[in-house]
């Protein structure tokens with residue numbers, strides 16, 4: 001059976017599905033998915049500091065695993081106050097949440113300072129991947145599976161919407177040697193388009209240990225979430241950098257599309273300081289609450305040409321006398337980035353004809 005990996009979390013959250021949907025609709029209408037700390041603040045009752053504090057480290061079909069201050073983990077259910085409080089919550093709880101608990105029940109969830117979310121499989125519901133995390137390690141591989149810049153752009157936008165720093169990891173750099181000239185050229189073109197954007201990019205390999213030290217220092221004393229397609233090497237990277245033994249994919253399964261080695265997100269405490277969350281691979285990544293401004297803010301190097309377009313409201317998708325399309329033809333704009341812009345803008349403005357969400 002093809003398994004998305006986050007299904008168990010969905011089961012857990014679906015217990016109050018009807019009520020949840022109603023609340024989600026409300027939240028979507030009021031909070032256009034911009035990060036608004038104050039909205040969440042208003043929705044929360046004061047935290048009962050007399051209760052023990054813990055952190056959600058994993059979510060399964062049975063409930064949430066909460067790690068207390070003494071390091072012990074317990075399986076908790078949601079009861080009491082929390083149910084009344086979830087009006088403005090995105091999910092009820094997510095990995096990374098700081099909670100107050102009593103016996104084996106979560107009573108309250110603290111305000112979140114950041115989140116990484118996506119659309120669920122139906123596209124109608126927001127699915128939180130991780131919360132209260134500093135940076136998203138957007139993990140890709142140079143080949144096998146192929147580099148997907150459009151997916152990277154989606155992650156960058158989602159990370160920034162949720163107040164997390166995006167970091168780009170390009171794993172399996174060892175495979176570049178035996179890659180085709182076309183694949184090598186694509187990687188060069190990718191780097192020249194994305195390096196000027198200013199996000200950290202690490203070319204890395206668990207096989208040759210290239211970049212592992214840099215990854216370790218980038219993660220030191222911070223909290224990070226690894227996210228990306230299945231099979232790019234997220235779990236392998238965590239193992240290589242921190243000497244852990246997370247389950248990694250079998251090469252024999254490689255051709256079996258849809259096989260996911262990591263099946264639940266888990267928060268890990270790192271030796272040397274910091275935290276990281278390993279997550280199940282995604283097949284596609286729909287940004288929750290995507291708006292036109294999210295897209296235009298992310299493609300500034302493309303839109304700097306827009307002032308010479310004939311129509312002031314030009315979308316640069318197909319209008320005549322478009323300076324952006326002219327710049328593209330003259331090689332002044334990266335075709336990789338432009339393709340990504342097209343797909344994301346079309347999705348944001350609801351232009352179905354141009355909408356090509358990258359199915360992986």
Ligand SMILES: Nc1nc2c(ncn2[C@@H]2O[C@H](COP(=O)(O)OP(=O)(O)OP(=O)(O)O)[C@@H](O)[C@H]2O)c(=O)[nH]1
Nearest residue numbers: 205206230231232233234235236248249261262281
């Ligand atoms: N050539 C090469 N293969 C690698 C590298 N890193 C990981 N792999 C291989 O890639 C495959 C997938 O690795 P995983 O770590 O399980 O990938 P993942 O991203 O955690 O996958 P999911 O848990 O399914 O999301 C395994 O066969 C690894 O041995 C690398 O740097 N180079």
Ligand SMILES: [Mg+2]
Nearest residue numbers: 234235261262
């Ligand atoms: Mg994994």
Ligand SMILES: [Zn+2]
Nearest residue numbers: 309314316322
């Ligand atoms: Zn234009």
